[in-house]
Amino acid sequence: MINTIKEHIKEVQAFQATTKEQLEEFRIKYLGGKGVVKEIFAAFKSVPNEEKKAFGQAINELKNASEEKVKTLQDALESKEDVKGIFGDLTRPGAPFEIGSRHPISLVKNQILDVFSTIGFNVSEGPEIEDDWHNFTALNLPEYHPARDMQDTFFIQTNPDTLLRTHTSSVQVRYMENNTPPIRTISPGRVFRNEAISARSHCIFHQVEGLYIDKDVSFADLKQTLLYFTKEMFGKSKIRLRPSYFPFTEPSAEVDIYWGLKTETDYRITKGTGWLEIMGCGMVDPNVLKNCGINPDEYSGYAFGMGIERIAMLLYQIGDIRMFYENDVRFLEQFKSSL
Structure with missing residues (x-):
C-alpha cells in the first residue's frame, strides 16, 4: 500500500x-x-x-x-x-504615454544659440564658482571700484576671493586667456546675484553673452549682428541703441526693439511706448583686452549680453519670473508641444 x-x-x-x-x-x-x-x-x-x-x-x-x-x-x-x-489583444488601442517637455528656459536658450551659431559663433562654458579676477578685476572692475556695487554678490565665506559668478562675462575672460583672435563665442549659463525675489527679479537667473574680437571690428558690426538676431528671434526689424554704461565696454549701449502697440498686452509690457529693452552691449574696453593678453592696438571687439528669463517672458507672455523655478507641473505642461 x-x-x-x-x-x-x-x-x-x-x-x-x-x-x-x-x-x-x-x-x-x-x-x-x-x-x-x-x-x-x-x-x-x-x-x-x-x-x-x-x-x-x-x-x-x-x-x-x-x-x-x-x-x-x-x-x-x-x-x-x-x-x-x-x-494578448494586439488590436486593442495602446495605453497613452506621458510626454515630457523641455523647460521654457532651455527652449529659449537653444533658440538663441541656434541663431548665433548660423553666423559662426561657438559655445563656451565656464565654472559657476569663480574667483575675483575672472569675475571682476579682469573686466575692468578693480578692488573698491564703485561699479562693483551694481552687482550684489554671493561670496564664499571660507574664501573671500571666491564667489558665485554674477555674469557669464567671466567665461569670456577665460576664453580670451586661452584662445587667440579671431574670437567669436557665445556663453550661456546660470548666474547669481543677492537680490530680493519678486515677480520681475530673482537671485538666480540665466544669461547669454556674446563676444567677437578681430582686427578692425566696429560698432557698425555690432549693430548689424544685433539687428540680425532680433529679426530671427522676434521677427522685429526695428531696433535702437541708447547710450549706457558698463565697466567692461566703451562705448556702451542698451538695445531696444520696437515691439509695437497692437494689443493691450503690448501697451502693458512696453509701458505705452512700443519700445522694449532686451539687452546691453558695447565695444570691449581696451583694458579688458590687455588683462586677457590681447593687444588692444591690433584687435578690437564687441560684446553683448541678455537675460534668458527676460526673453522667455516676452516670447511666452509670462508675467512672473518665479514661475520658472517653482516646478509647477501645470505651468510646465504648457510647453509639451515645444521642441
Missing part, C-alpha cells in the same frame, strides 16, 4: 496543467470528496499497527504534495491569464 502511495506522489510531482480545467480535474482526482487521498485515509484503519506510522507519514506527504501542486499551478495560470488580458 505504501508503494502505491509513493507512485501517486511521483505522479503528483510530475503533473503539469495548461488550463484551469485540467487543474480542476487533477484537484478532484486527489483532493475531492471521493479522491485518492480520501480513499487512502479510509483504508488507514485496516493497516497493521506496526505499519500505521509509516503509512500515516506517506498519506500526509501525498496530501501536502497535492495541495502544493494545485496552489502552484493555480498561481501560474492566473498570472498567465493576467498577462494575456493586457497584451
Whole structure:
C-alpha cells in the first residue's frame, strides 16, 4: 500500500496543467470528496499497527504534495491569464504615454544659440564658482571700484576671493586667456546675484553673452549682428541703441526693439511706448583686452549680453519670473508641444 502511495506522489510531482480545467480535474482526482487521498485515509484503519506510522507519514506527504501542486499551478495560470488580458489583444488601442517637455528656459536658450551659431559663433562654458579676477578685476572692475556695487554678490565665506559668478562675462575672460583672435563665442549659463525675489527679479537667473574680437571690428558690426538676431528671434526689424554704461565696454549701449502697440498686452509690457529693452552691449574696453593678453592696438571687439528669463517672458507672455523655478507641473505642461 505504501508503494502505491509513493507512485501517486511521483505522479503528483510530475503533473503539469495548461488550463484551469485540467487543474480542476487533477484537484478532484486527489483532493475531492471521493479522491485518492480520501480513499487512502479510509483504508488507514485496516493497516497493521506496526505499519500505521509509516503509512500515516506517506498519506500526509501525498496530501501536502497535492495541495502544493494545485496552489502552484493555480498561481501560474492566473498570472498567465493576467498577462494575456493586457497584451494578448494586439488590436486593442495602446495605453497613452506621458510626454515630457523641455523647460521654457532651455527652449529659449537653444533658440538663441541656434541663431548665433548660423553666423559662426561657438559655445563656451565656464565654472559657476569663480574667483575675483575672472569675475571682476579682469573686466575692468578693480578692488573698491564703485561699479562693483551694481552687482550684489554671493561670496564664499571660507574664501573671500571666491564667489558665485554674477555674469557669464567671466567665461569670456577665460576664453580670451586661452584662445587667440579671431574670437567669436557665445556663453550661456546660470548666474547669481543677492537680490530680493519678486515677480520681475530673482537671485538666480540665466544669461547669454556674446563676444567677437578681430582686427578692425566696429560698432557698425555690432549693430548689424544685433539687428540680425532680433529679426530671427522676434521677427522685429526695428531696433535702437541708447547710450549706457558698463565697466567692461566703451562705448556702451542698451538695445531696444520696437515691439509695437497692437494689443493691450503690448501697451502693458512696453509701458505705452512700443519700445522694449532686451539687452546691453558695447565695444570691449581696451583694458579688458590687455588683462586677457590681447593687444588692444591690433584687435578690437564687441560684446553683448541678455537675460534668458527676460526673453522667455516676452516670447511666452509670462508675467512672473518665479514661475520658472517653482516646478509647477501645470505651468510646465504648457510647453509639451515645444521642441
